[in-house]
Amino acid sequence: MIRFDRVTKIYNKGSSPALRDCSVEIDKGEFVFLVGPSGSGKTTFMRLLLREELPTSGRIWAAGRELGRLSNWRVPYLRRNLGCVFQDFRLLANKTAFENVAFVLEVIGRPRPVIESQVNQVLDLVGLGQKKHRFPSELSGGEQQRVAIARAFVNRPLVLLADEPTGNLDPETSIGIMKLLEKINKTGTTIVMATHDAGLVDMMRRRVVELDQGSIVRDQHRGVYG
Amino acid sequence: MSRFLSPRVDYTLREALSNLWRNRLMTIAAILTVAVSLSLVGSAMLVKQAVANATVQWDHGVNAIIWLDPSITPAVRESIHQQLLAMPEDIASCYYNGHKADYAEARIVLRSEPAAFQALTPATTPPSYRCRLRNAVDAYAVASHFAKQAGVKNVTYPGQAIKTMRRTTTVLQDVLLVVAIVLMLSAAVLILNTIRLAIFSRRHEVSVMKLVGATNWFIRIPFMLEGFLEGLAGAACAAGIVLWLQKVFDSVVAKPTASGQPSALWVSTGQLVTTEIVIVIVAVVLSSIGSGLAVRRFLST
Ligand SMILES: Nc1ncnc2c1ncn2[C@@H]1O[C@H](COP(=O)(O)OP(=O)(O)OP(=O)(O)O)[C@@H](O)[C@H]1O
Ligand SMILES: [Mg+2]
Numbered sequence: 155m156i157r158f159d160r161v162t163k164i165y166n167k168g169s170s171p172a173l174r175d176c177s178v179e180i181d182k183g184e185f186v187f188l189v190g191p192s193g194s195g196k197t198t199f200m201r202l203l204l205r206e207e208l209p210t211s212g213r214i215w216a217a218g219r220e221l222g223r224l225s226n227w228r229v230p231y232l233r234r235n236l237g238c239v240f241q242d243f244r245l246l247a248n249k250t251a252f253e254n255v256a257f258v259l260e261v262i263g264r265p266r267p268v269i270e271s272q273v274n275q276v277l278d279l280v281g282l283g284q285k286k287h288r289f290p291s292e293l294s295g296g297e298q299q300r301v302a303i304a305r306a307f308v309n310r311p312l313v314l315l316a317d318e319p320t321g322n323l324d325p326e327t328s329i330g331i332m333k334l335l336e337k338i339n340k341t342g343t344t345i346v347m348a349t350h351d352a353g354l355v356d357m358m359r360r361r362v363v364e365l366d367q368g369s370i371v372r373d374q375h376r377g378v379y380g
Numbered sequence: 381m382s383r384f385l386s387p388r389v390d391y392t393l394r395e396a397l398s399n400l401w402r403n404r405l406m407t408i409a410a411i412l413t414v415a416v417s418l419s420l421v422g423s424a425m426l427v428k429q430a431v432a433n434a435t436v437q438w439d440h441g442v443n444a445i446i447w448l449d450p451s452i453t454p455a456v457r458e459s460i461h462q463q464l465l466a467m468p469e470d471i472a473s474c475y476y477n478g479h480k481a482d483y484a485e486a487r488i489v490l491r492s493e494p495a496a497f498q499a500l501t502p503a504t505t506p507p508s509y510r511c512r513l514r515n516a517v518d519a520y521a522v523a524s525h526f527a528k529q530a531g532v533k534n535v536t537y538p539g540q541a542i543k544t545m546r547r548t549t550t551v552l553q554d555v556l557l558v559v560a561i562v563l564m565l566s567a568a569v570l571i572l573n574t575i576r577l578a579i580f581s582r583r584h585e586v587s588v589m590k591l592v593g594a595t596n597w598f599i600r601i602p603f604m605l606e607g608f609l610e611g612l613a614g615a616a617c618a619a620g621i622v623l624w625l626q627k628v629f630d631s632v633v634a635k636p637t638a639s640g641q642p643s644a645l646w647v648s649t650g651q652l653v654t655t656e657i658v659i660v661i662v663a664v665v666l667s668s669i670g671s672g673l674a675v676r677r678f679l680s681t
Contacts, residue, residue, distance in 0.1 A: 204591070227596070234593035246585055257585075260391055261594040305592070 155344050156180040156203065156313065161212035163198055163368075171210070172198040174368040180346065182312070185339045187355050188348040189379055190365035196348035199365070200315050203346075204236060205229050217312050234262055237306030237314040237343075241321035243298045245290040251277065251301045252286040255308050262309065276308045277301075280334055296327035300334065307338055314338060316347040320354065328354060352379035395602035396609060399578040406577060407610060410570035414614020414666065415621070417563030418659045422622035424556040425658060429651045430629060431549040433488050437510075438538045438546070444519050446509040446526050447533040450479070456531035457507075463526075464509060470518050474511040482507055491646050506533050564666055567614065571607045571670030578603055579678045586679065600679055604671040611667025618663075619656045626652055 156179070163173040173195045180186055188196045201207045202214055205221050214221045217235040224232060245254050252273055259269040277286045280300040290298050299319060306314055316335065320328035332354050339345045349355060355362060355378060362377030363370060400407045437445060446464075448457060464474045477485070483505040490497035513519055519537035527535050579586065589599050629646060647655075 230590075230593040230595045232593070233591065238591060244584070244588060244591075246588060257588070258592040261589050261592055261598060263598070309592070 155182045155184075155217070156346070157215040158199075158202075159213045159215075161202065161209045161214055163195070163202060163207065164210045165207075171368045173202070173209075173365075175212070176365075176368070176370050177212075178363060178370060178373060180344060182344055183339070183342050185336070185345045185358070185360040186347070187358070187360055187362045187377070187379075188346060188365065189350070189355060189362055190371075192350075193367075194365040195368040196365060197317055198368075200238070200317050200346070200348065203313075203315060204238065205232060230262075234309055235312045237309065237311035239299070239302050239306045239314065239316040239319045241318040243290070243295075243302045243322075245298055245301055245305075247290055250287050250289055251282055251293065251304075254290070254301055255305045258305055258308055272308055273304075276304045279307075279337070280304045294327075295323050296330060299323065299327075299331055303331070303334060303338070307343070311343065313344040313346065316345065318348055318350065320349065320351055325353065329357075332358065355379040392602045392605060396605040399582070399602065399606050400574075400609060402581060403574050403577050406570070406574040410567065410574050410610045411613045411617065413563060413567040413570050414611055414663060415617035417560050417567050418615055418618030418662060419621040420556050420560035420563065421662060422618055422655050422659050423625055424553045424560065425655045426622060426625055426629070426647055426652075427549055427556075428553055429647045429655070431545060433491070433646060433648070433651075435538070435542050435546060436485055436488050437536075438542060440510070441512045442510040443513050443516050444511045444522050444535060444537045446511065446535050447506045448508060449531050449533055450504050450506050452507070452531040460509070460526070460529065460531060464511065467522075470514055470522060472512040472514050474509050477508045477510055479503060479505050479507050488648075564662070568666050568670040568673075571610050571667055572674045574610065575603050575607055575671055575674035576678050578606060579674070596679075600675040603675055603679070604668075607667040607671030607674065608664070611663040611670075612660075615660050615663030618659050622655055622659065623652070 158176050158178045161173055161176045162171050164171045176195075176199075188199060190196055198207070202209055202221070203216050205224065208222060217232060219228075219232060221232070246257065249257060255273045255276060256269050259272060264272075274283070274286070277283050280303055282297060282300050282304065285293065285297065290301070293301065299322075303314075303316075303319070306316075314335070319335070320331050323331065328351060335345055335347065336358070359376045359378070362372065362374050362379070364372035364374075432439075446460070448460070461474075461476070464471055479502045483500060483502040486497055486500055486505055490500075511522070513522060516537075523535035523537060526532050586599060626647060
């Protein structure tokens with residue numbers, strides 16, 4: 155599903171690598187925590203998967219494609235298979251929860267009736283069926299993140315990338331988000347989640363990949379944070 | 381609207397129109413600049429065509445016309461031809477215009493004197509020799525030499541009015557075109573700038589679109605459409621202005637004149653249509669340049 159083969163990423167010539175000789179393989183349906191101190195390369199890992207950046211050396215496969223060989227015009231189609239969620243939600247303020255989620259399907263040209271039913275379904279899944287006509291400013295942080303997850307998941311991606319999705323949320327809300335991601339994982343969606351939250355990682359006991367200064371220093375099944 | 385259009389078309393139109401409305405001051409500036417620059421291009425073309433119509437007899441540097449009797453015999457015509465050939469130090473070149481060619485030309489030249497044209501048939505239209513003299517001041521001498529000959533109806537040469545008209549319009553045209561080009565460049569820049577503003581005010585949407593896998597063209601097209609709409613709106617204004625100018629030509633300038641004088645300014649429907657088509661094409665080119673550069677520069681990857 156996802157494979158990094160000796161991947162090194164250097165942003166600016168001369169600076170030290172953000173990722174250094176990383177090799178890792180993630181199978182379909184896995185739930186992987188990406189942990190490590192600030193600046194260790196977690197976000198870089200995600201950006202490489204989304205092909206927002208190309209590796210300086212090494213090769214990356216995602217959704218059955220080698221990203222280095224993917225022509226530019228195919229990148230959007232790659233991204234349709236990769237949902238992503240961020241610490242800052244990135245919802246559009248002038249659209250309601252429903253419209254934010256529907257936007258994804260609109261943008262990839264789905265017919266209107268399909269949009270209608272799929273969006274309602276996914277909003278029910280994240281538990282926001284009742285609040286779908288609210289604007290982001292009228293939702294709590296946890297609810298906004300649920301909308302963001304609904305948006306990332308509505309197109310049934312093969313992989314869901316979550317970069318510190320609970321970074322802005324209190325512990326209790328974070329657990330709710332975790333449960334939601336677990337539910338999504340159970341549908342067969344691979345989840346890669348970067349996090350600083352030791353409590354969540356220890357609670358879940360899933361695979362943990364630890365980065366430090368760009369190198370993978372630990373890859374542990376049913377692991378803990380530190 | 382959304383009921384009838386596919387979501388994609390609906391989305392594209394909605395985005396483009398709302399962008400235009402959001403930056404309406406810039407939009408208006410862009411449209412007006414397109415309109416003014418294209419009106420200038422259109423007017424330059426109209427004036428050029430009108431003057432060309434009015435002075436069509438004097439094309440190709442012709443500065444003396446020897447009109448022959450419509451019923452001239454081939455033998456007499458041949459003798460005149462030989463005389464023309466025998467004056468190489470005065471006459472640089474000459475060509476013969478037959479009945480039919482002169483009749484076709486009369487249709488243009490006598491446009492403001494329909495009665496005079498109707499009185500003609502191809503057979504009664506005088507054929508002519510069109511000559512380029514080495515020295516325009518010889519025209520009078522050449523005229524007096526041929527005027528009294530058998531088979532020659534009369535000899536005409538362009539009056540000062542025609543010469544001035546041709547020279548003035550050439551200069552006027554050049555000036556109009558230079559101004560128009562400067563304005564067209566500004567128009568392209570203004571279109572580029574409205575699109576840049578639109579992209580900037582939608583940068584969050586654009587980044588989300590990229591993230592969720594919208595194709596480049598899907599993201600670009602509403603912005604480019606915005607540029608096209610500005611260009612077309614400008615072209616529509618310019619087309620209207622040109623149409624109005626043509627009416628002015630017809631009603632104010634086009635007074636019947638005596639034969640031999642420069643005829644009135646007018647353009648044919650075909651020429652008007654050509655002008656309008658050129659305006660639309662230039663608008664499309666301008667807005668493609670503006671929007672193409674904008675999306676390339678501000679929406680890269
Ligand atoms: N666009 C960029 N240009 C240059 N350097 C960058 C860029 N993005 C990240 N870096 C550098 O790469 C290294 C890894 O950054 P990255 O964002 O991947 O870390 P992270 O593990 O996500 O950190 P955090 O936990 O703080 O989010 C850092 O040293 C950072 O300064
Ligand atoms: Mg990060």
